[in-house]
Structure formats: C-alpha cells, structure tokens
Amino acid sequence: MRFRSPSTLLFGRGRLAGVPALLRELGAERPLVVTDPGVAAAGIAEHLLADLQTSGLQPGLWDGVAADPDETHAERCRQHIAAGGHRSVIALGGGSVIDVAKVAAVLATNGGRSSDYFGFDRVPLPGLPLLTVPTTAGSGAEVSSHAVLVQLDPRKKEVVAGLHLLPRAAVVDPELTLTLPRAETTWSALDGFIHAIEAFLAVRASPFTDTFARQAVPLIARALPQVLADRSDLAARDELSLGCLYSGLAMANANAGAIHALGYPLTARYGIPHGLANALVAAAALERIEPGRPERCAELAVLLGESLMSLRGTQSGLNATTCHPEGESCEPRPPQIAERVRRFLSALGVDDRLSSWGVPAKDLPELADAAHCFRPVLDNTPVDLNRDDLLAVYRASA
Numbered sequence: 390m391r392f393r394s395p396s397t398l399l400f401g402r403g404r405l406a407g408v409p410a411l412l413r414e415l416g417a418e419r420p421l422v423v424t425d426p427g428v429a430a431a432g433i434a435e436h437l438l439a440d441l442q443t444s445g446l447q448p449g450l451w452d453g454v455a456a457d458p459d460e461t462h463a464e465r466c467r468q469h470i471a472a473g474g475h476r477s478v479i480a481l482g483g484g485s486v487i488d489v490a491k492v493a494a495v496l497a498t499n500g501g502r503s504s505d506y507f508g509f510d511r512v513p514l515p516g517l518p519l520l521t522v523p524t525t526a527g528s529g530a531e532v533s534s535h536a537v538l539v540q541l542d543p544r545k546k547e548v549v550a551g552l553h554l555l556p557r558a559a560v561v562d563p564e565l566t567l568t569l570p571r572a573e574t575t576w577s578a579l580d581g582f583i584h585a586i587e588a589f590l591a592v593r594a595s596p597f598t599d600t601f602a603r604q605a606v607p608l609i610a611r612a613l614p615q616v617l618a619d620r621s622d623l624a625a626r627d628e629l630s631l632g633c634l635y636s637g638l639a640m641a642n643a644n645a646g647a648i649h650a651l652g653y654p655l656t657a658r659y660g661i662p663h664g665l666a667n668a669l670v671a672a673a674a675l676e677r678i679e680p681g682r683p684e685r686c687a688e689l690a691v692l693l694g695e696s697l698m699s700l701r702g703t704q705s706g707l708n709a710t711t712c713h714p715e716g717e718s719c720e721p722r723p724p725q726i727a728e729r730v731r732r733f734l735s736a737l738g739v740d741d742r743l744s745s746w747g748v749p750a751k752d753l754p755e756l757a758d759a760a761h762c763f764r765p766v767l768d769n770t771p772v773d774l775n776r777d778d779l780l781a782v783y784r785a786s787a
C-alpha cells in the first residue's frame with residue numbers, strides 16, 4: 390500500500406491566519422500568492438497578503454487564473470514567479486487555481502513548458518515549495534499530486550501527475566467558502582461526494598483510502614443540504630469542508646472511476662460543471678458498477694441512507710416520507726446505492742436528466758466514444774464497461 394498526502398494539513402475556521410507561520414516552518418519565503426479575480430475581489434487574497442507582509446515574508450500576487458485553465462496560464466504564472474524572484478508558491482482558490490500553481494511551481498525549477506510534462510511521473514525535479522489554501526470544498530486538488538490543464542493544439546485536457554506535484558502543506562479553512570455562490574458550492578461538493586464513492590469502489594482502493602471514504606460520504610451527504618439551506622451555518626460548513634478533505638485524500642490515492650470517464654465529455658462538449666456532470670451519470674453508472682462490488686455498494690447505500698434520514702426536518706426539501714429509506718425494515722434485498730444517489734440529488738433540487746442540461750439524445754453515441762478513451766479511470770473501475778455499456782448509462786441518464 391502507498392498513501393501520499395501533504396506533510397502538514399491544517400484544518401479549521403480561521404486557519405488562514407496560520408499560513409505565515411506554516412510557511413516559515415517549511416523554510417519557505419518570498420511566496421507568490423496565485424489566485425483568480427473572483428477570490429481577489431472577495432478580499433481573501435488581500436487579507437493573506439497583509440499577514441504575509443507583516444511577517445516579513447515579502448509576498449507577491451498574481452490573480453490571472455481563469456476557469457478551465459490552459460497551458461499558457463501555468464507559463465504566465467511561472468513568469469511572475471521568475472520576475473518577482475519568488476521562492477515559494479501559495480495557491481489560494483479552487484481546483485483551477487491550485488492546478489495552475491502546481492504546474493508553475495515545477496516549471497520554475499525544471500524549466501521547459503507544461504506540455505513537456507503531460508502524463509505521469511515525467512517531472513524530474515521537486516518544484517518550489519507549494520502551500521494550498523482551497524476556497525471551495527470538493528475538488529480535493531489541495532491534497533493531490535496531479536493537475537489538469539487544457540492543451541491548446543489540439544484542444545484537450547491533459548494531466549501532469551507525479552510526486553513532485555504534491556503540495557507540501559494544505560490549509561483548509563471552512564470560512565473561506567462563505568463567499569462561494571450557491572451553484573458552485575453545490576457542484577464542487579458533488580464532485581467531492583462522487584470522489585468518495587468512486588474511491589471506495591476503485592480497483593486501487595486500500596484500507597487507507599477506505600477509512601477516509603467511509604467518513605466522507607455521510608459527512609458530505611448530511612452537510613451539503615444544511616449549507617444550502619442556511620449559507621451562514623458554519624458548523625455545517627465545517628462538516629462539508631472536512632468531508633471533502635477526506636474525500637480528496639481518498640481520491641488522490643485510490644483515483645476516480647467510470648463516473649468521471651462519463652462526466653469528462655459532458656464538461657468538454659457542453660460546459661457542464663465537472664461536479665454536476667459526474668452527478669448526472671452517477672446513478673445509472675452505479676447500477677452497472679454494483680455487480681463488481683455488491684458489498685461495498687450496499688455499505689455505501691446504508692451510509693447514505695443514514696444521512697438522508699438525519700436530514701428530516703431541515704429545509705433541504707426532504708420530509709419523513711421521502712427521506713426514509715423506503716421499506717428498509719421489510720426489504721428483502723440490500724438497499725440500492727443508485728436509488729439513494731437519485732434521492733439525494735432530488736433532495737438537493739438537482740434535475741438529474743441530461744436533456745435538461747442541453748445534451749441532445751443524438752449526441753449520446755459520440756459521447757460514449759469519447760468516454761471510452763479515458764482508460765486510467767475505466768481501468769480503475771471494478772467492472773469492465775465497454776463502449777456500449779457507457780452508451781447505455783448515457784441513455785439511462787437522458
């Protein structure tokens with residue numbers, strides 16, 4: 390077994406204030422704070438910069454990361470590192486910001502261009518010390534050793550993965566998620582939810598990743614509806630951020646599965662947010678995956694069912710009739726994970742039909758062709774899903 394994670398994890402409200410001391414502990418200084426215009430406008434970057442300045446760490450700021458970043462973002466970030474003489478990097482933002490910072494930190498020491506390192510374990514030297522501070526809960530990028538960038542010619546998503554992409558430390562402060570809009574909060578958390586499920590069912594699952602995945606599923610399932618019902622519920626945000634941190638640790642080590650293979654083409658072709666894209670195909674995919682891991686699917690269904698029951702009486706939209714796992718006490722068959730995922734999405738108010746999100750039925754065969762190309766995640770799935778199986782999942786989700 391192997392388990393990788395940053396050497397230090399700080400978790401809790403107000404932990405952002407611990408970044409300067411943590412940076413010193415790592416022996417790092419002159420950090421470039423990498424972020425995006427949205428996080429900068431929320432004032433979070435300004436606050437962090439002031440703390441770093443006061444601590445004598447001579448920080449700089451680059452807020453040029455965009456959604457779905459491409460290779461030029463990483464190269465521009467590297468140029469800012471060089472121009473400012475920076476010797477460490479702080480990624481402050483969501484998955485896109487963290488991915489750009491990861492690649493820029495290794496470009497700064499290895500030279501070359503992002504495209505030189507597309508693939509697995511192709512980065513020869515450690516990067517600049519990287520500290521991640523997520524402002525969303527769900528992507529898990531803060532604890533993983535890979536980054537996704539868009540290659541421009543031909544345009545497609547590429548991964549840069551390997552030990553040297555792993556951040557030295559991650560600071561998860563649930564208060565930083567307060568300014569995230571409702572939709573992004575939902576899609577990001579659903580990504581974390583699916584990470585936990587896929588990591589638990591993965592071929593590469595281990596007792597380490599199982600431990601985190603088992604914790605993550607009920608935490609996210611319970612906390613997300615509470616956060617959406619009351620955006621200022623900090624206790625629920627603590628649970629959601631913690632659940633997503635756990636799911637990130639599980640996914641970073643066990644990797645994702647077929648649900649991600651099915652979700653990627655929906656994002657690439659229609660711009661459907663990653664977490665939502667996964668959620669749209671999750672239930673139908675799980676029906677096909679279940680025969681490969683029936684006991685684990687039954688365990689997930691129980692974990693999710695308990696969370697759904699605990700939501701009774703909240704503003705999530707669930708009530709005693711709809712949230713109770715139907716007929717569990719007299720049900721001869723084990724509870725079904727696919728049905729409970731559908732019920733969970735329904736409780737969140739998520740329309741889970743592909744047609745509702747602009748995916749026409751005529752495109753489904755091409756989507757299945759595209760999904761079938763994502764071998765690493767398909768090969769990490771406990772059943773062999775061929776192209777026709779993937780098409781059947783899309784059709785069942787249409």
Ligand SMILES: [Fe+2]
Nearest residue numbers: 580584649663
């Ligand atoms: Fe994901």
